[in-house]
Amino acid sequence: MTELASPSVTPAFDADAASAAYRNALQVIGAVEPRVADAIGAELADQRASLKLIASENYASPAVLLTMGNWFSDKYAEGTVGHRFYAGCQNVDTVEALAAEHARELFGAAHAYVQPHSGIDANLVAFWAVLAQKVELPALTEAGAGHVNDLSDDAWATLRRALGDQRMLGMSLDAGGHLTHGFRPNISGKMFTQSSYGTDPATGLLDYAAVRAQALEFRPLILMAGYSAYPRKVDFAAMREIADEVGATLVVDMAHFAGLVAGKVFTGDFDPVPHAHVVTSTTHKSLRGPRGGLVLCQPEFADAVDRGCPMVLGGPLPHVMAAKAVAFAEARQPAFAGYAQAVVDNAVALAEGLTRRGVRLVTGGTDNHLVLIDVSSFGLTGRQAESALLDAGIVTNRNSVPADPQGAWYTSGIRVGTPALTTRGFGAAEFDATAGLIADVLAGTTPTTTSAGAPSRAKYTMTDGLADRTRAAAADLLAAHPLYPGLDLG
Numbered sequence: 001m002t003e004l005a006s007p008s009v010t011p012a013f014d015a016d017a018a019s020a021a022y023r024n025a026l027q028v029i030g031a032v033e034p035r036v037a038d039a040i041g042a043e044l045a046d047q048r049a050s051l052k053l054i055a056s057e058n059y060a061s062p063a064v065l066l067t068m069g070n071w072f073s074d075k076y077a078e079g080t081v082g083h084r085f086y087a088g089c090q091n092v093d094t095v096e097a098l099a100a101e102h103a104r105e106l107f108g109a110a111h112a113y114v115q116p117h118s119g120i121d122a123n124l125v126a127f128w129a130v131l132a133q134k135v136e137l138p139a140l141t142e143a144g145a146g147h148v149n150d151l152s153d154d155a156w157a158t159l160r161r162a163l164g165d166q167r168m169l170g171m172s173l174d175a176g177g178h179l180t181h182g183f184r185p186n187i188s189g190k191m192f193t194q195s196s197y198g199t200d201p202a203t204g205l206l207d208y209a210a211v212r213a214q215a216l217e218f219r220p221l222i223l224m225a226g227y228s229a230y231p232r233k234v235d236f237a238a239m240r241e242i243a244d245e246v247g248a249t250l251v252v253d254m255a256h257f258a259g260l261v262a263g264k265v266f267t268g269d270f271d272p273v274p275h276a277h278v279v280t281s282t283t284h285k286s287l288r289g290p291r292g293g294l295v296l297c298q299p300e301f302a303d304a305v306d307r308g309c310p311m312v313l314g315g316p317l318p319h320v321m322a323a324k325a326v327a328f329a330e331a332r333q334p335a336f337a338g339y340a341q342a343v344v345d346n347a348v349a350l351a352e353g354l355t356r357r358g359v360r361l362v363t364g365g366t367d368n369h370l371v372l373i374d375v376s377s378f379g380l381t382g383r384q385a386e387s388a389l390l391d392a393g394i395v396t397n398r399n400s401v402p403a404d405p406q407g408a409w410y411t412s413g414i415r416v417g418t419p420a421l422t423t424r425g426f427g428a429a430e431f432d433a434t435a436g437l438i439a440d441v442l443a444g445t446t447p448t449t450t451s452a453g454a455p456s457r458a459k460y461t462m463t464d465g466l467a468d469r470t471r472a473a474a475a476d477l478l479a480a481h482p483l484y485p486g487l488d489l490g
Helices: 015-032 034-048 062-067 090-107 119-134 138-142 153-165 187-191 208-218 236-246 258-262 299-305 318-331 334-356 382-391 419-423 428-443 466-479
Strands: 111-113 167-171 193-197 222-226 249-253 278-282 293-297 370-374 397-399 413-417 445-449 455-462
Touching (some): 062 318, 090 258, 111 299, 119 249, 119 299, 167 187, 222 236, 293 299, 334 370, 334 419, 334 428
Parallel strands (some): 167 193, 167 222, 222 249
Antiparallel strands (some): 111 293, 278 293, 445 455
């Protein structure tokens, strides 16, 4: 038996057993549709060969991945533990209860709801739970339906009109917020009358006094906190004070940094769980679990949150809830705290390496898992930088920067993160070397011109041989830290 053991980075696994499991699985899959089996193998090969710096991605353990491929996938289980609308759910009850128990213990939460399929589902559950708990509509009360959970069809029509009066204040997309924090084209921006807070134009940092002033004027039902591209910690104690002052419910989306909370890197004022009324999250990203969602809440919201199905969700995904239970169990091990701290230390090393090479960073650095690069100083758009880096074997994603002149499609930024490569065992030296590769690619990429003679926002050229040299250097870094070492598909 070959066992992988990395004390502060990757959960140990039996490489021989995992290899046999995957070889057998691919053989079974390939007998039905070999092209799917080939694509699965190719995906592992591609991930092994790429410097994956997408801040929202990671590498789940073989135990988590294998948990998703089982007979739980065949089971309908609408309802909650012990109260299902389908018979024969006793085993689903077991894994859902385990996942919720691990989540409560991991985060120190009063209540956990593990059914959401994704982060947006988790946020929708939270939003409707707040409406159900907090919004009294006189016209509906007269009809005998005081909360959204009790509405008839006619009452729903009234609610849709009434929802125009319910307000959400969230972080703007270009300042680092998420689509589900009130962005107008998203459902969150259609459910609520929405306003956004930004960051200080000079520093890129949150200005809590400005957020407070805006909240006092706007008077939101929901004050939304959390981010997808803000490279700093958030003072959730300060956000709760603001929420309490204006009578708002504080909802925190910690999808990106949940692993840093679980690993006790973010504590005190920077841990959202003690301060927020409701906390939502994904279970992948820095938490290193399966793709899925999670809601944590104070007791007053527990009943409304547990009505996520049928209010927002359809049938739960029992095989994914089982994988969540395994991932949460992994995160409760002492080694996960070492991993979480390494994620932040590595992000700081990456930021310092980029800054030392003349790369401009939003806020000038980081104190979480991500770094936001402003590529406009290289004359590039985010789309050009993302594509050029991918040509060179570095996987990133383009992202808006505050007051971005290029908009949300082309952007002026690149977001990079450290969770995935930290799982592979990268340390400060490797991330400094990675910073050098990124800086070289950005400096060696030039926009082409359009037929009208203007700089293109999408097309570019690279210095001859740069992509190949970068791929070779990246391969050397990756070879020293193989992905799932010992796992052999044969």
